[in-house]
Amino acid sequence: MNIRILIADDHGVLRAGLRALLNAEEEIEVVGEAADGVEAVRLVETLKPDIVLMDISMPGMNGLEATRLIRERAPDTRVLILSVHEDETLLQEAIRAGAAGYIIKRAVELELLSAIRAVWRGDIYVHPSLTGALLRGLNLGASTSPHATDSSIERLTPREKEVLRLIALGYTNQQIADELHISVRTVETHRANITSKLGMRSRARLVRYAREHGLID
Structure with missing residues (x-):
């Protein structure tokens, strides 16, 4: 069974690179691309992907806002946030918005593929450098x-x-x-x-x- 992926990023070159990387994997299929959050939400409702690779910083509706809407409208679709920022606050906000994972864009290819597979299995994936921040965020949310x-x-x-x-x-x-x-x-x-x-x-x-x-x- 293929893992159906939607890529949401405002940089066309990055989208092309991700598409090439993911389509090279037998069990992964890129079903669509979005250049902003509004388009990402619309395509999720139409294509019903398993996972959205969501850039956190996009013009108009950003990745966090889009994630909240996707979780409301398509709860079976999981969101893996892509970010250049190793930022504890953004990680905590992404988890609160309903993201199933947070990975840094500088991550190597194998790490991204591992994150996708973990999120598809139903796990939460966080870039290793931010694992401690996730635990602090969960404690913050509880209190x-x-x-x-x-x-x-x-x-x-x-x-x-x-x-x-x-x-x-x-x-x-x-x-x-x-x-x-x-x-x-x-x-x-x-x-x-x-x-x-x-x-x-x-x-x-x-x-x-x-x-x-x-x-x-």
């Missing part, structure tokens, strides 16, 4: 209260408050980056820090929190 305390706003940095305000106003990551003159990658890091500190993932809860603490009218 997080469903409602942030009033003092939690004091744990946010001024920049995180700015990002939270823009999230609550409906800005995309790219729009936030343009507004604050920072990179999308930096926005993603701030966003992950905010959700981690507040224990909130849904935009509706973040909007309510921002309103209750005077960040928006």
Whole structure:
């Protein structure tokens, strides 16, 4: 039985390299490619792949947002995050979003193939350098209260408050980056820090929190 893969990455050269690598394996079949998160979600609903190789940083809808939607709409499809960042916060946020694995793009070919097979079997795969971060993230998730305390706003940095305000106003990551003159990658890091500190993932809860603490009218 073939492992059916969808590749989601905004770099065409990388997609081509992954496709060539994966199609060389007898039991793996690349069934589609997406250049952004919106296209990835649409193709998952159409093609119903077993696994999505999901770039975490893409224009428009990023990999974390796409992962959440895919897990809601196609729970049988598993997501393996691809990232250049060995970042504990991003790993924790990816697991919370429903990803089944997190692998660094510099990983050797055999490691990527092992990760795909592990995720297909139903296991969680994390790049070895981040295994400790995964355990810390699980502990954090178990201890997080469903409602942030009033003092939690004091744990946010001024920049995180700015990002939270823009999230609550409906800005995309790219729009936030343009507004604050920072990179999308930096926005993603701030966003992950905010959700981690507040224990909130849904935009509706973040909007309510921002309103209750005077960040928006």
